[in-house]
Amino acid sequence: MSHRTDLELVRIVASREVSGQLRSKSFWASVIVTAAMMCLSFALTGVLKGDGDDAPEVAVVGERTTIAAALRSEVTVEVYRDTGAARTAVREKAVDAAVLPGGEVLVLRALPADLGRTIRQAAQTAAHVEQLTRLGAGPGDTERALAPPVLRVGVLDAHAAEVQERTMTAGLGVFLLFVLMLISGLGIAQGVAEEKSSRIVEVLLAKVRPWHLLVGKIAGLGAAALVQILLMMTAALSAAIGFDALNAPLGAIGTAANLLLWFVPGYVLFVTLYAVAGALVSRQEDVNHVIGPVNMLQMLSLAGPALAVRGGPDDSALTVVSMVPGLSWAAMPMRMAVGAVPWWQIGLSFALMLLAIAGLVRIGGRVYRGGLLKYGGIVKVREALRGAVH
Template sequence: MMARAVWVIARREVRTRLRARSFLVGTAVSVVVLVAFVLVQTSLFARHTDTRVGLSGQATAVAEPLRDEARSRGLAVSTSTVRDPAEGAAQVADGDLDALVTGAPGTLRVLVRDSVDENLRGALNTLVQKEVLRGLLATLDDGASPDDLLATMSDATVDVHALAAPDPTGDQRLVVALVLVVLLYMSLLLHGTMVAQGVVEEKSSRVVEILLAAVRPWQLLLGKVVGLGLVGLAQLAVIGAAGLVLAATAGALTIPAAAAGTLLWGLFWYVLGYLFYAAVFAAAGSLVSRQEETQAVLLPVTSVLVLTFVLAFGLLTRSPTGTGTAVLSLLPPFAPILMPARLALGTAPAWQVLLAAALLLAAVAALAWLGGRVYTGAILRTDGRVRVRDALRAGSRPS
């Protein structure tokens, strides 16, 4: 009987949302925007021009010539001095540096994570050859022939070492990860807000009083959360699948199989993330009686989502394998967005995925209990904004 009541409420929410013209139009527009985003991001990464280079030892002498030579090739290089080569290698591994250059100006060595930018390689080769040329010019008077000089010059190239095998799909996977971040952020924010607005609407119109005459508060809350969650899941699946097919057809996506796997992971983490945030959105919505007050009461929750979105973009593009990225992806407020993005990049080990899921499930259980108490204690209060403390106290009383 209890499960049937929850399902009836959930089905009502699903039917109401799916029949809304705004839902259908919004879904279609989202698909178009998604494909455009993929095309733009793919183009931007194809023209990646921001390269961070660390210089250690004698190589610091080539800082300015390197920037000038790279600029002439259309590549913007920012240089920094690294005192300890081991520290520089760690920064390359973590993604804080794109390359570490060591050695004397005539015998430069460059360390990269998987592959070196060809414009950077060309700029370094030019610097090495210029330095070698200076030394060879001094030997011309000793009988060295021009042919010997040219042969030596052709062999003067920068020595490249990679920490890992080159990844030709790296940029594509990063684009997929960023697209997933956008989708999850928008979906969690949109449908979480819908939960809160639905609660406020029913409360302000006194419809909730009629509903609570037939069902218990937790059944009403669960039915609303489940119904809107199913709508959000379906919309995310449709947008993701349609965007994937269109992007692959347009040639903007060359790893459709990996992208499909990423979408499935995204749906899984969406469910966990939605359950985490929906309980908070519903509880927050029950504290007010007018739609005008909704934005203010939701500000703390939406701020966390916005912060997660901003951090995800910054960390994934600048330090995808960094310690900070890994730690934040384990924490429940950030895990629903950061962890699936790390999975898309292939940088999340299995134990971190399991730990993040376990922590998020525990947080979902705790927030469901806490949010349920707030909702129960505040949903029938229409005498202005309810304080959380009062709602918790009222919600703990036996009904």
């Protein structure tokens, strides 16, 4: 066969897998449900964030302007002429609290602790100012007494909020991609086992070689997964930006794009393992027995995010994990989100991942070829390799 013919056969197999995924109701259901849940979470985050930024409103009754002036540096103050109007404002939730003559504080249900401290401090300040006035202090003295002290603030890490957002974006992305990879892997293994048990694979192998099937499945399912991920990420990031849930949206977008870049080779690696595992069984009921080791390896990839949150980018254990193929797809983007990583470590980690994929496709292709036409229970890897030689 010519090189062009090989590529055409791989394309046909890939197109078959892509069209099958895009016609699947479960494929679109997972996209819609996941995207809707993420959009809702960002909407709630934006609403809560907006609510937290609003200053409390306090009503002050009477001519006691000193307490109103003392409160204005912390809350929004509304002055009412009489107690009845202030009570109505509290009942109708126009204000959060009302300071009545005599020092009583009126609220609808309960006085929040922070607001209570603010009113107490304002009352103490007003009492001191009134005492200064009685002792003959001038307007300038009372104004200085009412003015809040100027705090000298030193910032140790001005970008801490941005780092936290990048870390949360990477961590959430890794978890979602992990679940997607797990579900896709199980579907791939079951699909291969179904084709083998129903003897469809024998018809396919009459037209194409085993490696055409393997590479075509990887390419087709990978393309479908990429479409799924892009749709979910686009919806989630659009919701996060639209509801103002992010302080640094460009950083979150860059982190998501970097995570997607590392996910592609990780997905190819695990898809290959799941497809090879599916070729080793003759019945779909046995799939769970052969994908156990692949699931365990995939579970280990979650060690990277845990280490990144615990120890930071320079943690020695995280550095090792971020260089190991199969684990680096999750560990390295998390490490890059937390802090700076030397460029040579990034390049070496990605190169090791590509080398691992090349070796796995070569060896896994032989196991896949040897296992497809062997029936009668679970085929051992050694038997599949021997069968591939003949």
